[in-house]
Amino acid sequence: MxxxxxxxxxxxxxxxxxxxxxxxADSIVADKLDKISLxxxxxxxxxxxxxxxxxxxxxxxxxxxxxxxxxxxxxxxxxxxxxxxxxxxxxxxxxxxxxxxxxxxxxxxxxxxxxxxxxxxxxxxxxxxxxxxxxxxxxxxxxxxxxxxxxxxxxxxxxxxxxxxxxxxxxxPSQQLAFGDGDLIRKLVDGAAILFSNEYEADLITSKTGWSADEVLDRVGYQVTTLGADGVRITGNGIETITVPACQGVKAVEPTGVGDAFRSAFLAAITWGLSLERAAQVGCTLAAYVVETVGTQEYHFTNQSFLTRLEGSYGDDAAAEVRPFLA
CATH class of the missing domain: 3.40.1190.20 (Ribokinase)
Structure with a gap:
């Protein structure tokens, strides 16, 4: 286990x-906003x-x-x-x-x-x-x-x-980055084995902490930055930058919860002992199911359909490495 x-x-x-x-707007009376009751x-x-x-x-x-x-x-x-x-x-x-x-x-x-x-x-x-x-x-x-x-x-x-x-x-820290000050963010990030963010959040981290992107990497094991429809980028000191494209054939419906799903599958893959590149591919595959569904926990897949979708976007080797963990 x-x-x-x-x-x-x-x-x-x-x-x-x-x-x-x-x-x-039709129910709002402009000069009565101090007594609004709707x-x-x-x-x-x-x-x-x-x-x-x-x-x-x-x-x-x-x-x-x-x-x-x-x-x-x-x-x-x-x-x-x-x-x-x-x-x-x-x-x-x-x-x-x-x-x-x-x-x-x-x-x-x-x-x-x-x-x-x-x-x-x-x-x-x-x-x-x-x-x-x-x-x-x-x-x-x-x-x-x-x-x-x-x-x-x-x-x-x-x-x-x-x-x-x-x-x-x-x-x-995701949503808390918009509300937190630099001192809070520095305390939450410093020493992390992994830092998750999207591109906008990565910019918030540097602007609010006063650290450069390289200084952020000096304080964490590595950073995983989701790029929306462009996939994901993994950076860190001592590792070559990894960029993985998003899953193919996605029919986007609702983006809420997509980042959470990516994190789930990425963590599952590194827990299984797979490489960072493979973990990002597994993450992007699960994220595809969520963006095609309304609701953050309403998506469905079978192990075989997941492997088929992974293989279609990232190749036979990807599916072969993941298959034993979804048996």
Whole structure:
């Protein structure tokens, strides 16, 4: 059995509603904004599972691993927990708040794509109460602890604990980069075995920390930068830059969760002992399924269809190396 993967970060649900009875703007009286009180009768409601930690853990479970979810949730997490457990995620060490609901995003969209939205962090703010060492004692020394976007104090606590106890950690601050200052970002990145980001986030890291791109690489094992439709780039001191194109034949529908899926499959592949190039190819293949699906955990594939798609984009050798792990 490979060493466990601990996946720390947010867990949330998205409540997405559609209003087709006109434009929001038609209901707004410009000179009465100080007394605004609006209500809309919506036509549709979709509840989608989300949160970066849950999305990444779900993808790992789909590929046959048993990731350990490290997150703070509310007592309303029961149905979501059952879903994740059915898909191979270990939820035994999730912190359950006694007073707050699971984080929730509520959004209503009108026909012009205007939106009225609210985000409730809820139990996510209790992530700072989670200690990693008791989890490690229960499940064993981790191969990696991925620290994704979450309560900033929780992210700092997890990162500091990993440094102190010698756990290899992965920095994946994603959405928190827009809100965090340079001091926070430096503390989250410094010493990471792997740094995940997209191109825009990579620029945020350098601009906010004051480090150059080379100075970032001096502080991490290597950096994995997703490039959207152009694939992924892997850079690091002492390794030759690796660029992998995106999976072929993708019919993009919805990009939400694509980066999380890439991370899932990339981590699965390096856990299997595959090369960084092969891991990026496996990551791009899983990402293709997500971008073709509405919802971050609604995609489906069989092991054979996954291997066929991998082979079609990256060749026979890629499929042959991955096949034993999907048997």
């Amino acid at each position: 490979p060493a466990p993967l601990l996946i720390a970060g947010s867990v949330a649900t998205d409540h997405l509603m559609t209003f087709t009875g006109g434009k929001f 209500s809309f009768l919506v036509d549709d409601l979709e509840i989608r599972r989300g949160g970066v930690a849950a999305n990444i853990a779900y993808g790992l479970g789909k590929l046959g691993l048993a990731p350990i979810l490290v997150a703070a949730v509310g007592e309303d997490f029961a149905d979501y927990r059952s879903w994740l457990v059915r898909h191979g995620v270990n939820c035994d060490h999730v912190h359950v708040s006694e007073t707050r609901h699971t984080a929730r995003f509520v959004c209503t969209t009108d026909p012009t794509m205007a939106q009225i939205a609210s985000f409730y962090p809820g139990a996510m703010s209790e992530a700072r109460q989670i200690e990693i060492e008791p989890i490690v004692k229960a499940v064993g020394e981790p191969s990696y602890v991925l620290i994704g976007a979450d309560d900033p104090e929780g992210m700092l606590r997890h990162t500091d604990e990993c440094r102190q106890r010698g756990y290899r950690f992965i920095a994946d």
